[in-house]
Amino acid sequence: MKFLAFAIFSCSDCKTFYFAGQETSNTLLVWTVFLLAVHTDWQEEARKEILQLFGKQNPNPDGISKLKIMSMILDESLRLYPPAVAIPRSTGREVRLGKLIVLANGDLLVSVLALHHDPQFWGPDVHLFKPERFSRGVAKATISNVGAFVPFGLGPRTCVGLNFAITEAKIALSMILQCYSFTLSLAYIHSPYQNITLRPQHGLQVLLQPL
Numbered sequence: 001m002k003f004l005a006f007a008i009f010s011c012s013d014c015k016t017f018y019f020a021g022q023e024t025s026n027t028l029l030v031w032t033v034f035l036l037a038v039h040t041d042w043q044e045e046a047r048k049e050i051l052q053l054f055g056k057q058n059p060n061p062d063g064i065s066k067l068k069i070m071s072m073i074l075d076e077s078l079r080l081y082p083p084a085v086a087i088p089r090s091t092g093r094e095v096r097l098g099k100l101i102v103l104a105n106g107d108l109l110v111s112v113l114a115l116h117h118d119p120q121f122w123g124p125d126v127h128l129f130k131p132e133r134f135s136r137g138v139a140k141a142t143i144s145n146v147g148a149f150v151p152f153g154l155g156p157r158t159c160v161g162l163n164f165a166i167t168e169a170k171i172a173l174s175m176i177l178q179c180y181s182f183t184l185s186l187a188y189i190h191s192p193y194q195n196i197t198l199r200p201q202h203g204l205q206v207l208l209q210p211l
């Protein structure tokens with residue numbers, strides 16, 4: 001009986017990890033490739049950093065922890081196109097949020113998209129791709145409102161796969177940038193839409209140039 005309960009628990013845990021980890025990471029990679037295909041100056045900067053750290057070798061843990069430009073690019077990509085556009089919460093008891101009173105047993109959706117695109121926190125250039133805004137950390141980027149940058153959620157239920165996802169994205173992007181330069185294809189139609197995660201509705205078409 002104990003074994004059966006463990007097997008059911010493990011099986012559902014595996015499904016959670018697969019569901020929570022696969023589509024989100026995939027989406028992060030897609031939007032980052034899109035942004036680098038448009039902003040080829042940042043693509044060059046990222047490649048320079050990667051070639052300095054790894055040359056043409058596979059990325060290693062020591063070098064991955066030193067990828068500063070890449071970290072800024074990933075943060076800016078997660079800000080503009082957060083894979084999870086909203087975070088669900090329920091109230092156990094009545095709570096006051098500023099002028100707002102939320103009743104007990106209420107369901108809330110915190111819009112990550114709205115927080116990430118609010119000029120109050122990010123400044124008037126909020127809609128622009130500017131990885132340099134993260135060069136001195138999230139607090140500086142958000143004018144001291146760290147709760148305005150929540151691609152992985154916030155509090156005790158923060159995404160457990162955060163570090164794994166970022167490391168995975170850094171490895172995949174490093175390996176792509178070592179081998180190819182890329183630009184956006186004319187076939188691409190910009191239409192971000194939400195289908196569980198925030199995705200490009202018609203896919204992402206890029207032109208790859210082997211290096």
Ligand code: HEM
Pocket residue numbers: 016017018020021022024025028082083084087088150151152153154155156157158159160161162164165
């Ligand atoms: C770019 C990639 C990812 C993004 C943007 C992302 C985003 C999120 C967000 C917004 C939440 C909700 C947090 C909250 O309610 O405060 C969450 C929860 C979770 N994520 Fe991720 N995630 C990513 C990758 C992963 C990966 C790779 C895994 C596993 C290998 C994973 C496993 C989970 C699990 C298990 C939860 C539920 C945690 C809990 O309720 O205690 N995620 N994620």
